[in-house]
Amino acid sequence: MVNFTPVKQIKASDEIGNQLRNAIFEGKYLAGDKLPSERELIELFQISRTVVREAIKGLEASGLVEIKQGAMGGAFVKLMTFERLTNVCQELFTMEKMSFAEVCEARLQIEPMVAKLAAQNCTPEMAEKLREASRNEEHILDYPDTVYLRQKVHYILADMSGNRFLAAIVKSLLQVISKATAKFEPSHEKVHPAGLHDAIIAAVIAQNGSQAEAEMRKHLQEFTLMLDAVEKEYRYTEK
Amino acid sequence: MVNFTPVKQIKASDEIGNQLRNAIFEGKYLAGDKLPSERELIELFQISRTVVREAIKGLEASGLVEIKQGAMGGAFVKLMTFERLTNVCQELFTMEKMSFAEVCEARLQIEPMVAKLAAQNCTPEMAEKLREASRNEEHILDYPDTVYLRQKVHYILADMSGNRFLAAIVKSLLQVISKATAKFEPSHEKVHPAGLHDAIIAAVIAQNGSQAEAEMRKHLQEFTLMLDAVEKEYRYTEK
DNA sequence: GATACGTTAAATGTATGACATATGATATTA
DNA sequence: TAATATCATATGTCATACATTTAACGTATC
Numbered sequence: 087m088v089n090f091t092p093v094k095q096i097k098a099s100d101e102i103g104n105q106l107r108n109a110i111f112e113g114k115y116l117a118g119d120k121l122p123s124e125r126e127l128i129e130l131f132q133i134s135r136t137v138v139r140e141a142i143k144g145l146e147a148s149g150l151v152e153i154k155q156g157a158m159g160g161a162f163v164k165l166m167t168f169e170r171l172t173n174v175c176q177e178l179f180t181m182e183k184m185s186f187a188e189v190c191e192a193r194l195q196i197e198p199m200v201a202k203l204a205a206q207n208c209t210p211e212m213a214e215k216l217r218e219a220s221r222n223e224e225h226i227l228d229y230p231d232t233v234y235l236r237q238k239v240h241y242i243l244a245d246m247s248g249n250r251f252l253a254a255i256v257k258s259l260l261q262v263i264s265k266a267t268a269k270f271e272p273s274h275e276k277v278h279p280a281g282l283h284d285a286i287i288a289a290v291i292a293q294n295g296s297q298a299e300a301e302m303r304k305h306l307q308e309f310t311l312m313l314d315a316v317e318k319e320y321r322y323t324e325k
Numbered sequence: 326m327v328n329f330t331p332v333k334q335i336k337a338s339d340e341i342g343n344q345l346r347n348a349i350f351e352g353k354y355l356a357g358d359k360l361p362s363e364r365e366l367i368e369l370f371q372i373s374r375t376v377v378r379e380a381i382k383g384l385e386a387s388g389l390v391e392i393k394q395g396a397m398g399g400a401f402v403k404l405m406t407f408e409r410l411t412n413v414c415q416e417l418f419t420m421e422k423m424s425f426a427e428v429c430e431a432r433l434q435i436e437p438m439v440a441k442l443a444a445q446n447c448t449p450e451m452a453e454k455l456r457e458a459s460r461n462e463e464h465i466l467d468y469p470d471t472v473y474l475r476q477k478v479h480y481i482l483a484d485m486s487g488n489r490f491l492a493a494i495v496k497s498l499l500q501v502i503s504k505a506t507a508k509f510e511p512s513h514e515k516v517h518p519a520g521l522h523d524a525i526i527a528a529v530i531a532q533n534g535s536q537a538e539a540e541m542r543k544h545l546q547e548f549t550l551m552l553d554a555v556e557k558e559y560r561y562t563e564k
Numbered sequence: 565g566a567t568a569c570g571t572t573a574a575a576t577g578t579a580t581g582a583c584a585t586a587t588g589a590t591a592t593t594a
Numbered sequence: 595t596a597a598t599a600t601c602a603t604a605t606g607t608c609a610t611a612c613a614t615t616t617a618a619c620g621t622a623t624c
Contacts, residue, residue: 111416111420140382144382144385146383166416166420167422170413171410171417175410175490177409178407178409178490178493181350184489188488188489195488196435199434199438203434250422250427251414251427251428252431
């Protein structure tokens with residue numbers, strides 16, 4: 087039996103898309119750089135404009151480049167950020183690949199760890215940032231901004247962990263949760279009164295890792311309970 | 326000052342892409358469903374084929390649909406899976422948005438937790454699966470398959486956690502690590518001798534959560550050390 | 565000289581028509 | 595009945611024309 091291998095008819099647009107994608111991954115084009123224009127790509131690949139455009143459209147859709155039109159326009163390589171991770175998490179939640187309970191549990195597992203790491207890395211500057219964020223928690227703005235102020239401490243702690251991946255996960259989960267709960271705009275006094283982070287902050291500033299971890303866990307458990315209560319009430323008043 | 330808002334000139338292809346995307350998110354089209362054909366979309370949106378094709382290409386690139394050509398072909402909605410999360414992690418690592426050390430640390434933080442959850446949920450059937458995976462760890466196949474056999478226990482434990490998000494994170498990290506280390510194909514006897522998971526498995530089957538956690542942590546610390554050593558040796562022999 | 569304005573050029577965006585190719589369904593034939 | 599040819603329906607590619615957007619340059623006006 088001869089070992090023939092099936093030929094895969096790859097679409098020209100995919101082929102070109104892949105070549106450009108790899109060039110970006112290999113650092114041939116850095117963030118901010120402009121890919122060759124459509125005309126140039128037509129020349130380079132000896133292929134029709136349709137194909138070139140569809141290839142670039144694919145890169146744009148997968149978030150690798152941003153297209154600007156007009157003179158000096160073109161496909162510019164975007165700075166890769168952890169935003170993409172957040173988007174995927176959001177989509178997975180929207181498509182019901184993970185439940186609200188799972189998201190909350192994941193957070194409950196991960197954030198205490200992150201708080202512990204933050205405590206181990208705490209510097210005086212970071213301590214001051216935490217205090218400031220804590221003071222600002224009292225302010226009431228419009229809904230999304232208020233949510234952001236309440237979450238600020240979590241964001242700072244995530245960054246203090248010194249681990250960009252863990253930080254991104256924590257932030258992604260936070261965003262999924264706030265977006266999911268936004269529809270019934272829970273009142274902050276009920277679900278998240280000011281000063282709720284004080285114990286965590288104190289422990290972190292004292293560089294007491296295990297206590298920071300414990301306080302964070304306690305905080306998240308309480309928060310989840312409160313959220314549950316508010317959500318039940320919301321469903322009751324709606325029906 | 327009148328409150329004029331800037332008009333955003335949205336591209337037709339993006340507009341249509343968004344409408345289709347939202348329809349999918351809202352469940353108007355389920356996994357396996359076929360979107361209207363290009364002709365139909367032209368009619369529906371009263372727009373050129375160019376635009377329709379670019380819109381669909383965008384959906385394909387973001388992994389929402391799969392395009393089949395030929396009769397009975399078209400754009401079919403893909404089943405959303407956690408594979409997308411893995412891909413993003415891989416890309417973030419490739420683009421150096423997170424270091425190997427960060428990936429290892431994240432794993433060291435998360436997997437012990439997952440092992441603990443797995444222990445709490447362990448059933449007799451799961452126990453048997455673990456034992457079987459452990460037995461198969463001795464086999465030596467070609468490189469990637471061998472790696473898979475060595476990791477199988479981790480995959481099973483991840484699923485046993487009962488939390489699809491945590492499971493997906495663990496699997497993603499595993500894949501990033503194995504892909505990153507594949508280039509110097511570390512010999513398994515050195516870096517990951519068979520039987521290394523025995524203590525973890527025993528603790529999980531005994532439903533002893535805290536011990537499973539501790540054993541997993543110990544295992545990962547040892548594994549990281551061995552990996553470091555092998556990597557140093559590799560760099561030495563290369564230069 | 566500074567500012568407003570028009571012109572131009574370079575790039576992407578859209579429309580249209582033609583043909584190529586892939587592929588399932590169906591009819592035809594040995 | 596089974597292989598084969600044909601057909602219909604999709605998507606894939608090409609080519610051309612025109613529209614639109616936008617930065618840069620030049621020019622007139624004050």
